[in-house]
Structures are given as C-alpha cells and as structure tokens.
Amino acid sequence: MLVKTIFSGFGGQGVMMIGYTFAHGAMNAGYHVTYLPSYGAEVRGGTANCTVSVADEEIASPVASEPEYVVAMNNPSVQTFQNRIASNGIMLINSSITDARPNRKDITVYEIPAGEIAEKIGNPRASNVVMIGALLKKIGMIPPETYLNSLETILGDKKKAVAETNRRAFAAGYDYLK
Amino acid sequence: MLIGEAAIRAGCRFYAGYPITPQNELTEYMSENMRKVKDGIFIQSESEIAAIHMVTGASAAGVRAMTSSSSPGISLKQDGISSLAACELPAVIVNMMRGGPGLGNIAPAQGDYFQATRGGGHGDYRTIVLAPASCQELADLTMDAFDLADEYRNPAIILADGMMGQMMEPTVFKKAKPRNYSESFMLRGAGKGKSKIIKGLVLPPLEMEEHNWKLARKYQVISDKETRHEAFNLDNAELVVVAYGTAARITKGAIKRLGESGLRVGLFRPITLWPFPVKALRELSHKVKNFLVFEMSTGQMLEDVRLALQGYANIDFHGRPGGVVPTPAEFAIAVEREFRDKDTYGRQF
Numbered sequence: 001m002l003v004k005t006i007f008s009g010f011g012g013q014g015v016m017m018i019g020y021t022f023a024h025g026a027m028n029a030g031y032h033v034t035y036l037p038s039y040g041a042e043v044r045g046g047t048a049n050c051t052v053s054v055a056d057e058e059i060a061s062p063v064a065s066e067p068e069y070v071v072a073m074n075n076p077s078v079q080t081f082q083n084r085i086a087s088n089g090i091m092l093i094n095s096s097i098t099d100a101r102p103n104r105k106d107i108t109v110y111e112i113p114a115g116e117i118a119e120k121i122g123n124p125r126a127s128n129v130v131m132i133g134a135l136l137k138k139i140g141m142i143p144p145e146t147y148l149n150s151l152e153t154i155l156g157d158k159k160k161a162v163a164e165t166n167r168r169a170f171a172a173g174y175d176y177l178k
Numbered sequence: 179m180l181i182g183e184a185a186i187r188a189g190c191r192f193y194a195g196y197p198i199t200p201q202n203e204l205t206e207y208m209s210e211n212m213r214k215v216k217d218g219i220f221i222q223s224e225s226e227i228a229a230i231h232m233v234t235g236a237s238a239a240g241v242r243a244m245t246s247s248s249s250p251g252i253s254l255k256q257d258g259i260s261s262l263a264a265c266e267l268p269a270v271i272v273n274m275m276r277g278g279p280g281l282g283n284i285a286p287a288q289g290d291y292f293q294a295t296r297g298g299g300h301g302d303y304r305t306i307v308l309a310p311a312s313c314q315e316l317a318d319l320t321m322d323a324f325d326l327a328d329e330y331r332n333p334a335i336i337l338a339d340g341m342m343g344q345m346m347e348p349t350v351f352k353k354a355k356p357r358n359y360s361e362s363f364m365l366r367g368a369g370k371g372k373s374k375i376i377k378g379l380v381l382p383p384l385e386m387e388e389h390n391w392k393l394a395r396k397y398q399v400i401s402d403k404e405t406r407h408e409a410f411n412l413d414n415a416e417l418v419v420v421a422y423g424t425a426a427r428i429t430k431g432a433i434k435r436l437g438e439s440g441l442r443v444g445l446f447r448p449i450t451l452w453p454f455p456v457k458a459l460r461e462l463s464h465k466v467k468n469f470l471v472f473e474m475s476t477g478q479m480l481e482d483v484r485l486a487l488q489g490y491a492n493i494d495f496h497g498r499p500g501g502v503v504p505t506p507a508e509f510a511i512a513v514e515r516e517f518r519d520k521d522t523y524g525r526q527f
C-alpha cells in the first residue's frame with residue numbers, strides 16, 4: 001500500500017504546514033513516509049505545494065507521478081494537478097475561493113467551503129486545518145487523535161486558544177464529509 | 179538539518195559557511211545548535227573562500243570541521259579543498275547541487291559529478307565522495323564522512339542535491355564511533371617540544387614528486403577498500419539502471435512500475451562516487467549486458483560506467499539536466515523504450 005498526496009495552494013495558506021503535520025502524523029501512526037516540499041524563489045502569495053507519500057513498506061521515490069489525493073486550496077492548484085491525479089483519485093477543493101473544477105470524469109471531487117467553515121469557528125486562517133480534517137476522513141490511515149497530537153507537537157508551545165481553534169477546525173472538516 | 183545534527187553527534191565542533199540556496203537549512207541549524215555543545219564554533223564567514231580556509235585552520239588544530247555550500251559556492255572553495263588534500267588534513271564538505279553551470283538556478287541537479295570525483299581543484303589529488311539517497315543516509319554518511327576523512331587524512335565530500343536537501347523522512351541517528359585521530363597530526367603549540375609544520379608548498383620537484391606518489395598510494399588504498407554500492411532488484415534483471423542520489427530514488431519508483439508490467443529492470447546505485455565501485459559493476463556485466471545510466475546531468479558518471487565496463491556491455495544514457503526532476507512515470511517511459519531496444523547492435527557506447 002502506497003498513498004501519495006499533494007497539498008497545493010497560495011504561499012501563506014498553510015499548505016506546507018498541513019503537509020508536514022500530515023507526514024508527522026503518518027510517521028507516528030507507524031508508516032513509512034516522505035515529505036517533499038516544492039521550493040524555489042517563492043514569494044508570499046505565489047504558489048506552493050508539497051508531496052507526502054505514506055506506505056507500509058519502504059518508499060521508492062518521494063516524487064509522485066500520479067498522486068491518489070490532491071488537496072487544492074486555490075484555482076492554480078486545480079489547474080496544475082487535475083492532469084496529474086491518478087484515475088479513481090480524490091481531489092478536495094477549498095471551494096470558498098476556488099471556481100476552477102477538474103474536467104476529469106474518472107476522479108472524485110469534494111468541495112469544502114473551508115474559508116466559511118473556518119470563519120464560523122472564529123479563525124479564517126484555519127481553513128487549511130479544515131481541509132486536512134476532510135482529507136483524513138477520506139484517507140483513513142491516521143487516527144484523528146494521532147494527527148492532532150502531531151499538529152500540537154509541531155506548533156509547540158503556542159497559545160492554548162490556537163490549539164483549541166485547530167481542534168474545532170479539524171473536527172468541522174472531518175464531519176463535513178460523510 | 180539532518181546533516182548538521184549528524185555532524186554534531188559525530189563530534190564536529192567547527193562549522194563555517196556562507197548562505198546559498200538550497201542548503202541554507204544546514205547553515206541555519208548549525209548557527210542555532212553549534213553553540214549548544216561544548217567548544218562548538220559556528221561562523222558565518224564573509225565568503226565561501228573564507229569558510230573553507232577557516233575549516234583548514236580548524237582541521238590543522240585537530241578539530242573536526244565542516245563547511246557546506248551549493249554548486250557555485252563549492253567552485254569557490256576549490257582552492258581550499260586542494261590545499262586540504264595537499265596538507266593531508268581531514269574535513270567534510272557538503273555540496274547540495276543545483277542547476278549549473280554558472281549561477282544556473284536553485285533546482286536539484288547532478289552536474290558537479292566531475293568536479294567532486296576528479297579532485298575539483300588544481301593538482302594531483304582526489305576527494306572521497308559519498309552520495310546519499312535518503313534522509314537516513316544523509317545522517318549515516320555524514321558520520322561516516324568524518325571517520326573516513328580522519329582515517330585517510332583527506333577531505334571527504336557529501337554530494338547530494340537540492341531535493342535531498344529539502345525533503346523529510348523519519349530518520350534514526352546511529353551511534354557515532356569514538357574518534358580515532360592521532361594527536362601527532364594536530365598543531366596545538368609545540369611548547370618545549372619539536373615544532374611541527376603543515377604545508378602545501380613544496381618547492382623542490384623531487385620532494386613534490388615523492389609527496390604526489392605518497393598521496394597516489396593513499397588513493398589506491400582508498401580505491402581498494404572503501405567502495406560502496408547498493409544493488410536493487412538485480413536478480414534476473416535484463417536491464418540495469420546505474421544512478422545515484424535523487425536519480426536513484428526516481429529509478430526505484432520507475433522499477434516498481436515496470437515490474438508490474440513484467441519488465442525485469444534492476445538498479446546499481448554507487449554510494450561512493452569516488453572511489454567508484456568499478457569491481458562490483460564489472461562483475462555485474464558478466465551477468466547483464468544492458469546498462470542504462472541515468473543522471474540529472476548531460477552524462478558525467480556515464481564516463482565512469484564506460485571505464486568500468488570497458489566495452490563488455492551495451493551502455494546507454496538518459497539525462498535530465500538543468501534542475502529538472504522527472505517523475506518515476508516519466509523515467510519509466512524512457513526505460514521501457516530502452517528495454518525494447520536492448521541487445522541491439524550499434525547502440526551508444
């Protein structure tokens with residue numbers, strides 16, 4: 001079993017953050033994992049993405065040819081990765097700010113109004129955590145509590161209130177999808 | 179980060195560096211963590227050239243020392259690396275390769291193979307070159323590099339690329355071996371004893387010749403004893419890909435795909451680029467006749483593969499220079515094409 005996920009969005013939306021915490025969670029759930037960030041002469045507001053591979057055996061290549069899952073936080077992400085995603089793959093779209101939809105008929109698309117959900121919780125910046133909640137619902141593999149522990153380990157000793165908001169954002173994303 | 183932590187655990191207590199993408203994480207880690215260990219020194223130098231010569235000084239004083247940079251910065255350091263080799267001083271130099279020549283770009287590439295394995299600077303010398311292909315190896319080989327540098331009193335290079343420098347994987351640090359390096363090589367003030375001199379300037383040609391042969395004999399010992407490689411999926415392989423570092427990881431992904439369609443492809447991955455694992459590769463050519471060299475360059479290790487196989491096998495090449503990292507699927511298509519044409523006469527040698 002090998003599952004590859006690409007997280008993609010604007011710099012500042014926290015796509016590297018959810019990719020990294022997802023990788024950390026998968027490691028703590030006992031899987032082999034690789035985390036590969038895109039990097040370049042990036043600027044805030046530019047595009048960023050990372051690839052996380054999770055497997056129960058040694059991972060051959062950290063570069064994903066055809067990811068099974070794509071978390072797309074903005075229009076360019078949908079456009080870039082709609083052609084890369086594997087057949088029968090799943091794309092989760094942050095529909096709050098994304099109009100683009102893939103043309104593919106062989107993949108499943110879930111639209112999550114992550115911006116609105118995060119706003120309702122009281123922190124519009126937590127839309128990335130809403131999305132990872134939705135992803136974990138579909139991907140299984142990592143128990144939510146294991147993921148949340150990783151998230152809190154990585155965020156370190158930041159304010160308790162932030163951790164609480166993240167938990168609520170995660171739960172809202174998790175519960176949004178059936 | 180991994181290299182930095184591994185280096186500190188291996189007893190590195192001097193690091194000098196000058197920022198350059200894609201290896202700034204290492205310099206940043208050292209700036210924060212070197213000061214936390216006893217006698218640890220971190221210096222952000224005024225230039226790459228200054229950094230390598232500071233390392234030379236630290237090494238002469240008997241301290242485990244390291245510097246790091248990326249391709250253009252490593253070019254600047256060659257004066258110091260040549261000097262280290264001449265003076266027989268141990269040091270570890272990390273090169274996270276990026277696209278070149280010139281300033282090139284900041285994407286992962288493998289264009290510095292010649293520079294690393296042929297000495298790099300002027301004069302008749304070699305450096306030990308280790309090429310990690312995973313985060314675990316980044317850590318392990320960094321520790322090994324310090325041990326090898328000490329054992330042979332020679333600079334050792336960690337040759338990886340921007341991708342290895344940025345990715346993360348779960349890693350376990352091995353226990354570092356205790357240092358085995360004679361105090362007689364260290365300059366720590368003669369006191370009342372006999373003064374010691376370390377020098378790279380040897381004016382009488384006959385004396386220099388003797389020094390050159392002494393170094394050559396040392397390099398021969400390293401060539402005989404220190405080659406390392408990984409064999410992957412070689413049983414019954416009809417085609418063997420030769421690749422190192424990031425290119426080897428992509429190859430492994432491609433091999434898994436190709437295996438699903440019944441194509442028997444193996445991987446020979448040199449871990450030491452110098453000394454190149456000539457013997458192991460040559461032995462493999464008794465069983466397999468088709469080799470495909472894959473590099474993120476226009477073909478540099480290709481020459482070592484040709485030298486090792488000496489015309490006894492078909493050798494072809496696939497290159498993606500300039501900072502392009504192909505996906506395993508893209509490379510699998512190239513290998514499949516190669517597989518169809520294998521055993522045909524008149525292929526590129």
